Amino acid sequence: MKFTLSWLKDHLETSASVAEIAEALTRCGLEVEGIENPADRLGAFTIAHVLTAERHPQADKLQVLSVDTGAGAPVQVVCGAPNARAGMKGVFGAPGTFVPGTGITLKVAAIRGVESRGMMCSMRELELSDEHDGIIALPDDAPVGARYIDWAGLNDPVFDIAITPNRQECLGVNGIARDLAAAGLGTLKPRAIVPVAGRFPMPRPITIEDAEGCPAFAGRVVRGVANGPSPEWLQRRLRAVGLRPISALVDITNFLSIDCGRPLHVYDVARLNGGLTARRARAGETVLALNGKTYALDETMTVIADAAEVHDIGGIMGGEHSGCSETTTEVLIEAAWFTPERIGATGRALGINSDARARFERGVDPAFVVPGLELATRMVLDLCGGEASEMVVAGQIPDTSRSIAYRPARVAGLAGLDVAAAEQAAILTRLGFGVSGDGDVWQVSVPSWRRDVDGEADLVEEVVRIHGLDLVPSTPLPRAEGVAAPTATPLQRSQRRLRRALAGRGLDEAITWSFLPPAAAEAFGGAAFVLANPISADMAAMRPSLLPGLLGAAARNMDRGQSTVRLFELGQRYLADGERPTAAILLAGEARARDWRSGPATRADAWDAKAEALAALAALGAPVQRLAVAAPADGWWHPGRAGRLVLGKQVLADFGIIHPRTSAAFDVKGPVAAVELYLDALPPRSRKREAYAPSPLLPLSRDFAFVVDESLPADSLIRAVAGADKALITGVSLFDRYAGPGVAAGKISLAVAITLQPTTATLTEAEIEAVSAKVVAAAAKLGAVLRG
């Protein structure tokens, strides 16, 4: 919302400075986003009198002027403007002045050998218009030496303030003035609204068919108007706040919309077919709006139409066909009250953000429908002439009067701030509220323009806002006794632990978008949730896996020359049955760089992924020894180089190489090892430990090399061996895997070491032999034979 200082002063008697006003606006909740003062740019330019104008001795198109600037002796100025002549008055910039239109700071210069001490300026050089055919020519009575902006009425700072959605009345300058007056910055000037007596009956009937969308519609006709350009003061105001002057009738509606937050519409009566009706649009109806676009309307929208067609998207934007032009001689002025909810819905549906919508959507002052129309009528008569008809009001102006039981003690109770009852009453009164009662509970009536206020807390806000919200003191929250208790949930603890465990393993934590390109989601089983209005097609599908985001990041990193990518992410997967806390790890490129000790670079393989998965699960306290490895279930894994870690029926993680077709689809070259960990599937972490009972007896170790079928899962051999004597065998490790000469084709040699922990006495050779025999027998059940 933009307005100028002089506009504000139409409504507020004040001697406050611009800075004081700005500070008070922000203090009241009307946040100042910018102040632009033309004096900052143009304050140095003065009115000067050209005394003589001679031809430049060296240049035909230049003149040498002698200029009286009002300060001392005349100065010599070289000027190229064709209209420069002796006797004229214009706008002078002295050396040292910055000229905004050219971006140059003036200095004393010799132009073709003749010294020039300043410049006579054009409109474009001062950025006042595009006019550059000559220098500015001022009337003869312009005072020499005076600041040009003061004389021209341009010295009027423009405020730009943000209006929160609850403060519709501050979309009018008078509402802003009321707040400032309440905050002690001056006195609100009363506005005299003198009704204009109708000279003839309203010639065009106004009816309401859609009372829900348009409860009230006031209108009247002014005939015999001349709709030329509006007067200079009005144009200057509109331009100052960023509006383009169009014609007197249109400018009047724009002026009142800003001046008192009252949107109006004017129809060229000659273009209307009969009277006007507020009704629902019919399916298939369209209207060419004033912004030049054609809108398709439907039955949810309230429009103003005549017998033939729609002329106005009610409260949002008028139609081109009945718009006023320079040929308009008879105008119908509309002041209606549209239902805010309907305006919002229609505005959203059509995608129109107009000044009228902004006001009606927030709810304009219903009590100002008739006064607003009177003001508009008076302005039309003043600026365009003509005579007004009687006013008609169709429908019922909504009665929003209400009062609130208010306890002044609630200011201290909610805000922690002491404000004397008398001051509270004074603040509310200055804001237009009616205060009655003087005990603990008051009755406070709400002014018609404060649609947002409907409870005690709102009144507390009004009092505190004007008294000074920043005066609220600082009071410590009561603190529980002792050291602060732990607050993290088990899942939060797991996530924090995992994050730092993974970072500790040399993985970098990424945060990637929750939404994916639909094709990326499809490659990982498809999205359960797709956005109806994504910001782009590439951000439409809610991720069913964290891996696509990491694959995308891997591809970007490798494109940027990263040879090794080790990333992880913690976040949600969005599945049809809920959001699942998940962690994903991705290893791409070189797992180990080439090195003088270890040789050539190696790529990450599925076992690297398995190692990361187990390390992560171990960090989370999962019983990694009890996990089984099952085949991968999902198509985005390499069918032979991936697995899932399961605990009973719970799938804790998938790991392995991403299916090469999938990683290629993400433009990642080479094999990609990855892990996805399902944090919601983890068993609760037990903090209980067995009692510490080290055996005094030394453990011993025995090695076995078995020849088995190549297809035998190593894990099954390890489990069989471990199960051979559960009392004595406390550890089994596979330390060699061999295929080649000495081992038959289709077979492999697997060597395991078992750890035997005697419990009661040192083992005898016979006992060790017996255990060894059990190990061999258990292995034999899998077809394993001891290697000779």
Place this chain on the structure above:
Amino acid sequence: MSTDTAALQANLLAQIAAADAPEALEAIRVAAMGKQGQVTQLLKTLGGMSPDERAVAGPAFNGLREAVTAALAAKKAALDDAALNAKLAAERQDMTLPVALPAGGSVHPISQVMDELAEIFADLGFAVADGPEIEDDWHNFTALNIPESHPARAMHDTFYIAGQPSMVLRTHTSPVQIRTMMGQRPPIRIIAPGRVYRSDSDATHTPMFHQIEGLVIDKGITLAHLRWTLETFIKAFFEVDDVALRFRPSYFPFTEPSVEVDVGYSSKTGKPAGAGQVDKWLEVLGSGMVHPRVIAACGLDPAEWQGFAFGTGVDRLAMLKYGLTDLRAFFDGDIKWLRHHGFSAFDLPSISAGAQL
């Protein structure tokens, strides 16, 4: 000592001194101290001497033996040292050769800041709460006093779920307020950090970002408690001794009164600062007293329970504290950026170590 004995000792010591290898030294030892050695033989003659002769010769011979034994031992040690030194010299390796360091690993600045926030607020008695990111309309808007037609709803740039018009991506963390108030009896003190979504994308906005919500519901809680809580939090988070806050009236449908909180900032220190040092104000937090209608929507009696709520951008806090500039880089997964701006696994925020190590 007789002249013979002295000569023998001088001779032997000279031989020992001249020995240049363990083998040569051993030969000298055998020749002197072996069974047939000169010193051994000499000592044997003591048995045939008269007591008087023995009293003279005994100490002389023993002196000879001790001197030779000591010289042999010293020489052996010297030769062993020399041999070991020679061996070690031959074993020299180039200690300037590089070793491969384990990959660094890093924690994302957002996670680090979330951990810092959790730590600071835990000390103030706030638990960490969370809720779904795909929310229903009621929790995201209606219960927060933003009815269907409310202009504030349009201002949220909401993402809607296709085919499920009542489901949205949460536009703020405030629905966690609702879930918390409906799920537990007051007193309540929670923070709720997490991902939120708005259909907005430019240099300073991303369609996904992170917010943290704070909520206190109790009896007799006022804006003055809010001010203290925010002051305490800002001081702890930015590790400054003093901070000036500016309370400005604002509007959020779910708070009344609503407060926009500006944090005083010193360009000189690049940190939040106390009243005397402030040269600009940062709009950082939205807050206010929870609207009675919101409290009632959660099944609590607003006449009995009241409190404050606040919300702020985690990404923005991270940017301010750690001098990050480009919000989009947060979600790009660029390893160089992550390593440069990320944190070590061991930089675990704690009250005793400080939020930032």
